[in-house]
Amino acid sequence: MAEKNKQIIFKYVHPTDLRDLYVNGLWGGVTPRGEIYAHFYSERHPIPKKTVHEIREDGTFNPSGEIETGGDAVRLIQTSIAMDIKTAIAFRDWLTNQINIANKRIDDGKA
Structure with missing residues (x-):
């Protein structure tokens, strides 16, 4: 009888456009198919849509002027x-484990 393989090797392939993202929030829910969907966002103050400055006699402009932002915050x-x-359950379990490791490092003064 042939022996079953005792291990499997996964190769991790990184796309050329892979980038690290910082997120500080998420929004999502359950889709009509019962899947979990999440939008990960970074929250910050808005970048102005435009600024208007008065030009002084010497050709310089006043650094403070009218600012149009279009909102209080951007996500x-x-x-x-x-x-x-x-997959969501596996992700939850993995994330709980990572949180426990991070908290232990903080408690031990190593983070």
Whole structure:
């Protein structure tokens, strides 16, 4: 009888456009198909849509002027993910484990 393989090797392939993203919030829910969907965003003050400055007699302009922002805060969606419930549970368990490791490092003064 042939022996079953005792291991599997996964190769990790990184796309050339891979980038690290900083996020400080997320928004999402359950799709009509019962999958979990989340938009990860970074929140910040808005960049002005425009600024208007008075030009002085000497050709310089007043640094403070009219600013049009279009909102109080911006939530820039960095990426969105969708996953089935089985993957969401695995992600939750992995994330809980990482939180526990991070908290231990903080408690031990190593973070």
